[in-house]
Amino acid sequence: MEQNQTPIIKIENLNFRYDRERVLEDINLSIPKGAFLGIVGPNGSGKSTLLKLMLGLLKVKQGKIELFGTPQQKFRQWDRIGFVSQKANSFNTGFPATVDEVVASGLAKKAGLFKRISSKYRKDIQDAIESVGMTPFAERNIGELSGGQQQRVFIARALVSKPDVLILDEPTVGVDSKNVQNFYDMLDHLNTDLGITLLLVTHDIGSISSKVTHVACLNKHLHFHGRTEEFEQLKEGEMSSFYGHDVHFLNHEHH
Amino acid sequence: MLEAIFLYEFLQNAFLTGILIGIIAPLLGAFIVVRRLSLIADALSHVTLSGIAASLYLSKTVPSLQGLNPLYLGMIFSVTGSLFIERLRTLYKHYQELAIPIILSGGIGIGVIFISLADGFTTDLFSYLFGSVSAVSRGDLYLIAAISIVVITVIFLLYKELFLLSFDEDHAKASGIPAKVIHFIFMVMVALVIAASMRIVGILLVSSLMTLPVAASIRIARGFKQTIGYSVLFGEISVIVGLVSAFYLDLAPGGTIVVTAILILLITIAMKKVKSSRHTEKAEV
Numbered sequence: 001m002e003q004n005q006t007p008i009i010k011i012e013n014l015n016f017r018y019d020r021e022r023v024l025e026d027i028n029l030s031i032p033k034g035a036f037l038g039i040v041g042p043n044g045s046g047k048s049t050l051l052k053l054m055l056g057l058l059k060v061k062q063g064k065i066e067l068f069g070t071p072q073q074k075f076r077q078w079d080r081i082g083f084v085s086q087k088a089n090s091f092n093t094g095f096p097a098t099v100d101e102v103v104a105s106g107l108a109k110k111a112g113l114f115k116r117i118s119s120k121y122r123k124d125i126q127d128a129i130e131s132v133g134m135t136p137f138a139e140r141n142i143g144e145l146s147g148g149q150q151q152r153v154f155i156a157r158a159l160v161s162k163p164d165v166l167i168l169d170e171p172t173v174g175v176d177s178k179n180v181q182n183f184y185d186m187l188d189h190l191n192t193d194l195g196i197t198l199l200l201v202t203h204d205i206g207s208i209s210s211k212v213t214h215v216a217c218l219n220k221h222l223h224f225h226g227r228t229e230e231f232e233q234l235k236e237g238e239m240s241s242f243y244g245h246d247v248h249f250l251n252h253e254h255h
Numbered sequence: 256m257l258e259a260i261f262l263y264e265f266l267q268n269a270f271l272t273g274i275l276i277g278i279i280a281p282l283l284g285a286f287i288v289v290r291r292l293s294l295i296a297d298a299l300s301h302v303t304l305s306g307i308a309a310s311l312y313l314s315k316t317v318p319s320l321q322g323l324n325p326l327y328l329g330m331i332f333s334v335t336g337s338l339f340i341e342r343l344r345t346l347y348k349h350y351q352e353l354a355i356p357i358i359l360s361g362g363i364g365i366g367v368i369f370i371s372l373a374d375g376f377t378t379d380l381f382s383y384l385f386g387s388v389s390a391v392s393r394g395d396l397y398l399i400a401a402i403s404i405v406v407i408t409v410i411f412l413l414y415k416e417l418f419l420l421s422f423d424e425d426h427a428k429a430s431g432i433p434a435k436v437i438h439f440i441f442m443v444m445v446a447l448v449i450a451a452s453m454r455i456v457g458i459l460l461v462s463s464l465m466t467l468p469v470a471a472s473i474r475i476a477r478g479f480k481q482t483i484g485y486s487v488l489f490g491e492i493s494v495i496v497g498l499v500s501a502f503y504l505d506l507a508p509g510g511t512i513v514v515t516a517i518l519i520l521l522i523t524i525a526m527k528k529v530k531s532s533r534h535t536e537k538a539e540v
Contacts, residue, residue, distance in 0.1 A: 095479075096289070
């Protein structure tokens with residue numbers, strides 16, 4: 001069934017280098033609609049570069065990226081792609097803005113230049129806050145919240161323009177370990193209940209395997225790309241050679 | 256005081272101008288503070304000084320320029336300075352704050368040259384440095400009113416873009432907002448507001464009217480719109496109290512306005528302290 005639909009993101013024979021250093025080599029990747037794809041790889045494996053290429057923040061020079069069936073260079077419907085950057089963790093925490101205001105700012109592009117965010121978006125804003133479970137905090141200043149709560153707010157900001165796919169770059173970096181599982185439950189809710197395609201990039205291979213439907217292992221090359229079940233059948237030995245050290249799978253399903 | 260305002264045109268000019276800059280300086284200041292650009296406002300005010308000094312020198316030496324309002328050249332210098340700062344900030348990517356001392360000292364340096372060429376300080380220049388109740392002309396008032404309309408309209412139209420740019424510049428760029436153009440418009444507005452405010456508060460204290468009310472507001476406000484609201488309120492109080500006391504005590508209004516703004520700031524800090532100590536008491540019970 002997946003094959004019949006245009007993939008949300010399709011990458012073919014992608015290569016990328018910064019000056020002389022090759023960062024990505026021969027990447028082929030396809031993300032079907034409704035998937036929850038985890039891209040895992042050690043630090044410096046080219047994960048962030050891959051994201052930047054997808055989002056058009058870096059120029060594709062060799063290979064091809066298609067977004068919703070359109071070559072990325074010609075793609076204009078950026079409101080269909082929500083992005084939560086790793087940097088969201090290091091924003092100015094003293095900024096005097098409420099959760100509601102931060103989420104509303106996600107509509108800046110959609111509402112159009114010179115236009116104000118009108119009352120017709122009110123419900124979208126409330127829904128987005130609701131979907132990440134932050135309704136009780138809507139009027140709080142963002143700086144008063146914990147790292148995990150702030151990250152939820154940034155996800156709501158990305159969701160408010162109703163994207164089809166949400167791209168998350170190391171979203172659990174600022175989340176304390178107690179709340180990481182809650183955080184993934186929330187992502188699972190977005191994926192299964194709201195039907196949002198998720199693409200999550202992380203170096204933490206263990207914590208995501210119970211929720212994601214697809215896994216891609218990246219380290220310059222794409223070492224594995226497939227469904228999670230197949231991924232879990234891989235021998236630990238193979239993964240160690242990919243990561244360069246021992247990797248232990250953690251199974252979170254029985255918590 | 257009220258009677259005097261109806262009687263004297265110069266007082267009308269000063270108060271109407273004061274009320275206008277009491278709105279626009281803190282309004283723009285809210286964005287400046289959260290973007291951590293407070294010092295840029297300071298640097299630009301010194302560039303404005305060199306424009307004023309150049310204008311005063313030219314009107315002294317070139318007969319055809321005698322009646323020239325120094326505000327115009329001040330404005331031109333200030334806008335040019337803002338463009339230089341941006342250029343320097345991209346040139347020294349890893350030392351962005353370096354742009355500030357370069358522009359600041361450059362502004363004073365050029366200013367000092369013109370001042371010495373014009374044979375030293377005049378009372379005119381003194382009023383530009385520290386503000387004045389009596390030196391604001393009708394022409395100044397009209398020019399400042401025009402700047403105010405432009406600034407308020409632009410902020411109204413570009414509010415959400417400016418908000419996003421201030422809160423999260425990377426995200427603004429990633430979401431396809433013309434961040435560079437909007438930042439440029441923002442810097443030009445900063446330059447204009449500095450030139451406008453200088454007539455009342457003076458060049459040396461102009462940045463304080465953009466930052467002190469905001470510093471007080473951030474202590475107590477919930478959300479950014481409220482931050483702007485309180486900033487404008489505190490700015491207005493500072494300007495009006497400052498102008499009235501400057502008039503009665505025969506002082507330069509720059510000083511009285513800034514001292515009022517600092518008093519407000521101290522009050523908000525004290526208020527927050529009292530409030531939070533009550534909170535902890537409650538929590539302990």
